[in-house]
Amino acid sequence: MGGNYVQNETRLPVIQGDTCCGEFNNGNEIGFYTGLSFNYELLYEFISADVRVLFDSRPANLNVNTNNYQIYNPNSRDYEFATIQNDIEATLNYFVFDFGLKIRPVNTIPVAIRLGFDFSDASITKSFSQTRHIIEPSGLQLNGETIETVSEGDFNNLSVSQGLSGSLIADIELNESIILSPELSYRYPINSSMDDIDWMTTLIRAGATISVRLNPPQNLRNEEIIIDTIPVIEENKSITDNIKNDDEIDLNAINSINIEDLTITETIVTQTYPILPYLFFDSSSSKLPNKYYYRGDTKNFSEEYLEKNSLKIYERLLDIVGQRLKKSSGKLTIKGFTDGKEKPTYDERKDLAFARASSVKNYLVTKWDINQEDLKIEVSDIPNQPTSSNYIEGLAENRRVELSPDDISLLKPIVHSQFMEFATDKNRLKVNLDTKSNEINDYTIIVKDDNKQIFNQSIQDKITNEFTIYLNNELIDKIANSKIEKLELELLVTKNNGRIESKTVPFKVIKESNDFELGRLNLIVFDFDKSVISDANRNMIDKFIVNNISSKSNVDIIGSTDLLGEQLYNKELSQQRANNVADYISTLLPNIKYNKVIGVGSNNPKFDNSSPEGRFYCRTVLIEVKTPIKID
DSSP states (O other), X not given: OEEEEEEEEEEEEEETTEEEEEEEEEEEEEEEEEEEEEEEEEETTTEEEEEEEEEEEOOEEEEEEEEEEEEEETTTTEEEEEEEEEEEEEEEEEEEEEEEEEEOSSTTSOEEEEEEEEEEEEEEEEEEEEEEEEEESTTOOBTTBSSEEEEEEEOSOBOOEEEEEXXXXXXXXXXXXXXXXXXXXXXXXXXXXXXXXXXXXXXEEEEEEEEEXXXXXXXXXXXXXXXXXXXXXXXXXXXXXXXXXXXXXXXOSEEEEEEXXXXXXEEEEEEEXXXXXXXXXXXXXXXXXXXXXXXXXXXXXXXXXXXXOHHHHHHTHHHHHHHHHHTSOOOEEEEEOOOSSSSSSHHHHHHHHHHHHHHHHHHHHHHHOOOGGGEEEEEOSSOSSOOOTTSHHHHHHHSEEEXXXXXXXXXXXXXXXXXXXXXXXXXXXXXXXXXOGGGEEEEEEEEEETTEEEEEEEEOSOOOSEEEEEOOHXXXXXXXXXXXXXEEEEEEEEETTSOEEEEEEEOOEEEEEEEEEEEEEEEOOOOTTOOOOOHHHHHHHHHHHHHHOOTTOEEEEEEEOOSOSOHHHHHHHHHHHHHHHHHHHHHHOXXXXXXXXXXXXXXXXXXOTTSHHHHHHHSEEEEEEEEEOOOO
């Protein structure tokens, strides 16, 4: 075990998929490693095989300043360019297999050289948080916050990292069986830690290994031992009693634990997921981004099994359209665009737009076997309905390909009917821990469903008297679908003496059911700064109200925007979008009564605004219909 000096060298874009707005580059951090080493001597006191299995902490702390972002300054009542510091903090914990040879050049000198090759997988922890704040002009906030969280979650594009290492090791024999080996090593990365972005991680390590010989040398004496007196071994009760008492004290590091009760409410939901017919490209690139590629066999692709998640469905856009084209006689126009600035001349930009459209066409032809004659390419410098280029995000949104079918049904929304959706009475659970904290080195919180783990988080630090479990959708679904009566909370601790202790208590969960069905439709493709309802959205509304709205339904209409622009203006724009939708529905159902028709602007965005598609999905009007369940 020991410490890591972590050197990260990367070209990670500040805005996902867009390199024009700056890149995170280099950053240094401190981590640690621990694990097991297995050593087998090949040539006596000269060469041995050394295999290591490690837990390796390689955190990252990256930052970069950008000054091409416009923000509204209430003091001057105008938009100004701001200098913004962008930060990423990442927790990357790797599971490492390290294969090496340990060479001792001079057997009389207890110093060895080790050469190693490792595979490192970051499936243990791969979380990150990206924030930004304004440096100049001072005193301004981003969307009402001094430090704005741009995005957070897990990296989903990490690769298996490989590296070569060299170590200098000293072997100090403490006795015939135990060896202490201080070590200094350097790891050089062979490949990037990410699939599609350069991220090289170099490590300088300092630590020590404690080795135990399984076959220590023995000094055998061929001397005859003559015993002429039978020794008497006296019983030492006090030593035995002391050991017993120490063990009893050692088992009592955990006094008690408890977790607050949780109530889960289940609702029958039918949700309509509109399709955004745009594909976005990196600056000056015509390569179709990896997220749009379906890695499976097209024979196994089915809309029915798509995730109940708007952005995950969006990533399968080409496969949805490809499968529908294959089953129809329709034709598709593929329109390529640029941001109007990424190439110096119009002809170069036109060529780039054509190359982008061609990459989409090629995917449909090769992946879905679509007839090339059914696919037509058109190109232009910028889209017909562009996002404002006053924002760097606007440039990213204009670097796109639009899909325009002659049959609008090729872009009909995905509908998931009558599935269970779960909501909780709180978004976090408080766990109280009454322990002898000074005796505990690290601890793990586990939630179990009939002895199957559904939550596990380890803390490599001194224990506190309170722990918080944050309830994300994945964990809520696991709890809701568990055997409620068999849920348990377990605290597992490692004490300072290396011993492990645990305690388990029941976790009480109450499950309730709503007495209504919920119908939900998000209208998207409101163009930037527009509130006009498109023909596609009108068509979706027509079909939605027929299947979901009755005379007893309770209807909410909520408009929202992305984070671009001034907050008050966004609220007004979202209200206008909501009003327009309500007015249109009223022309179809004159007697409809609304519970609320409101615009919330850019408050509490539902999607990540760091990506173009996330911002488009925020430009929405949500129609939510509650209809009482009929009980026969």
